[in-house]
Amino acid sequence: MSRRTSPFSRRTDWPRQTNRITCVHEELKEQNIEIIDLTVSNPTRCGLAAPPEFLDALRDPAGLEYTADAHGLLCAREAVAGLFARRGLTVDPRDLFLTASTSEAYGFVFRLLADPGDTILFPTPSYPLFHFLGEINDVELGFYPLTYRDGWRIDMEGLVEALHPRVKALVTVNPNNPTGSYLSEEERRHLNKIAAERGMALISDEVFYEFPLGDAPGASLAGNAPALTFTLGGLSKYLGLPQMKLAWILVNGPEHLAAEARQRLEIIADTYLSVNTPVQCALPAWLSQADTVQAPILRRVRNNWEHLNREAAGLRGTQVLRAEGGWYAVLRVAPVRNEEEWVLKLLSKYHVFVHPGFFYDFEDGPCLVVSLLVPPDDFREGIGRVLSRVEQQSGS
Ligand SMILES: Cc1ncc(COP(=O)(O)O)c(C=O)c1O
Incomplete structure (x- = not known):
């Protein structure tokens, strides 16, 4: 009798179940609920694409x-x-x-x-x-x-x-x-x-x-x-x-x-x-022509970063962790719930999407990660929702 073997390598046997956060996000999109996505970091989707002359x-x-x-x-x-x-x-x-x-x-x-x-x-x-x-x-x-x-x-x-x-x-x-x-x-x-x-x-x-x-x-x-x-x-x-x-x-x-x-x-x-x-x-x-593209990106990330720090200053429940460069910011939030629960709450109740720290193996949580490339109006509205909900729910 021939022994049945898998044609696939062990190295590609990754778990593929969709996580809870993605499921909830998909469901909300199917219901046509408008979500502010604070995770977008594809510059060509953030109004930061290179000018057409580049082609x-x-x-x-x-x-x-x-x-x-x-x-x-x-x-x-x-x-x-x-x-x-x-x-x-x-x-x-x-x-x-x-x-x-x-x-x-x-x-x-x-x-x-x-x-x-x-x-x-x-x-x-x-x-x-x-x-x-x-x-x-x-x-x-x-x-x-x-x-x-x-x-x-x-x-x-x-x-x-x-x-x-x-x-x-x-x-x-x-x-x-x-x-x-x-x-x-x-x-x-x-x-x-x-x-x-x-x-x-x-x-x-x-x-x-x-x-x-x-x-x-x-x-x-x-x-x-x-x-x-x-x-x-x-x-x-x-x-x-x-x-x-x-x-x-x-x-x-x-x-x-x-x-x-x-x-x-x-x-x-x-x-x-x-x-x-x-x-x-x-x-x-x-x-x-690098400056043509880099200058608007740099302006975007710096403006969003400054806005975030200004808005979070003095608020209860959120600490913006110090960053020196790049396209992301990390918020440490009140430990009244874990990262997944924070992300699900913000998503399903307040329609704003952020990444949980565990996507990046943060250990001292709960941490939330946001992209600084998000267009300014969305960034302001989304961050406003995050900061106010966290302050509201983190008690006195
Ligand atoms: C730290 C880091 N390295 C590498 C990459 C991937 O770059 P590439 O698109 O050139 O593969 C990314 C993409 O987000 C990144 O964040």
Whole structure:
């Protein structure tokens, strides 16, 4: 008798039940109830799409020619090097690899660094997609804590506890999604020391780097010399163009390691050659107009952030956690109910949708996460509803 086996891999056996929050959200939408969505963070749906003239750059006839280059076309990499030059950093285009997305860039770097069973450390709380990106690439996920005092910082003791011989790399999200914390100079030094001592790589996701909520961003790992370092960025945030599917990996570190990494990455990238040519040809023109898109995004997130802080000041029940950059804000609310109950209450009774902290693995709750990209009128109305309901229900 033949034994029946599943044709599917264990790594893709994810639980797929719809959670309660999504069910309630769907039901309300079916009833045509208008919901203020404070979670939208797709710039093309928030009135922050690039101007239509951006499409002109896609008409370059060079886009009709195909040249296979594992790194991506030189003209596009030179344009990416130019954006680092704006930060005052000289980047050699040979240290750059283009990918179709930052998610794909993570996949390439994980494949480069980790064998099945090796661990990569991720910050917590952070970006929920890491669970999937790790599992799809056969990476064991380890976590190091960020803790909040009057700002979010890496808990260095917790980080050291998370280290073990099979940790191959550490991911930092700079600034982090959704806590909005940049790396400090001191944290950068600590990470470099640990990574160099242990022969471990650093992966710095800097997709939100250009969006400080204050005057200046924090420390960057682009150009980092003491440890093998991969700095990731991409158009989905840099120019608010997620649909154009272009991102980059910058490789730095001690030259013998960086050279080996480049050669191995060349083979990974050459296997896919996943970035399309018209977008690469359009990149120099787009990046030369970065301010056209970045300035309105920055204005939006800063105005919403200021509004939120102004409105929450002095109100009972809500603490806006300090953030330094990025597109999100975290509200710690009165512990009169748990995060799921808060989100369901706000959604079903007050028709405003926020994310619960547990989507991002927050531990000190209850926390609610909102996007700062939400159009101003919706943001004001939605935040008004959240703050007043929380104050009302958090007692005296
Ligand atoms: C921290 C972080 N990294 C990466 C990404 C994904 O970027 P991409 O669209 O380039 O895959 C996101 C998307 O929200 C993100 O928040």
